[in-house]
Amino acid sequence: MSRIGKKPVPLPSGVTATVKGQSIEVKGPKGTRTFNATDDVTITVGDGEVKVEPRGMSKRARQQWGMTRSMIENLVIGVSTGFKRELEINGVGFRAAMAGNILKLNLGYSHDVDFAPPPGVTVTVPKQTEIVVEGIDEQQVGQVAANIRAWRAPEPYKGKGIKYKEEFIFRKEGKKK
Template sequence: MSRIGKKPVDLPSGVEAKVSGQTIEVKGPKGTRSFTATDDVTLAVEDNAVTVTPRGKSKRARQQWGMSRTMVANAVEGVTNGFKKELEINGVGYRAQMQGTTLKLSLGLSHEVNFEVPQGVTVTAPKQTQIIVEGIDEQQVGQVAANIREWRKPEPYKGKGIKYLDEYIFRKEGKKK
């Protein structure tokens, strides 16, 4: 039995959900998100909360139960508060700045990296060594942050590169003479 799936997803004030078939559409102050569940679960909106119940007792139905409830909860969280990933740049001469919808990164390469920000995501660079990625879709925010980090992952000797703000870089000791 799914302990996550049993708990209904509460809808805060200002958020409304509409179910049509297997698709749920959640509208809130930050925008609209929709999620299409598989045929193994049933979605219902009752008493200002969304409930997800499995159809049958098959293994697949029980797997989809918890996952579908989490996806609905993420949609509600996204249209209410949104999601945010913070990146930090470490290294001499490494910097970032926004120009329109392009993030310009100087990362010690022979050229400047121009990263085009996709629709639905907001990227800001309040400081030259800080990047903030925000949006209502958790998967898209995480993917954009990972794509930015991919340009220069942190290395273990000096810690230079782009890292998540809460990430710990395991440091190695250099060669001894």
């Protein structure tokens, strides 16, 4: 039995869910998201919550049960509060700035790095050394943050580069004489 799949997904106030066949559409204050489930599960909406049940007890049906419930929960969180990833820039002369909708990164290269976020994701720079990526799609927000981090991943000797705010960088000791 799936411990995750057994729990119903509560719908906060202002969020509505509608099911059409194997597709669920969730509407909230931040937008609308849809998810198409496999034929191995049944989705029902009622009493301010969404329930997911497996069709049979095959291994695939039990796998899809918990995964579908997690995906629906991410839809609900996304349209109600949204997702957010924070990045920090460490290094002398490394900085970020917004120029319109383009993120300009100065990362020690001979040129500035220009990054245009995809639609549905907003990037803000509260300080020169902080970048905040927000949106309603968890996967897209994480991918945009990973793409920004990939321009200069943190190195282990001085910790220079772009890292997630909650990330810990294992430091190495330098060469000794």
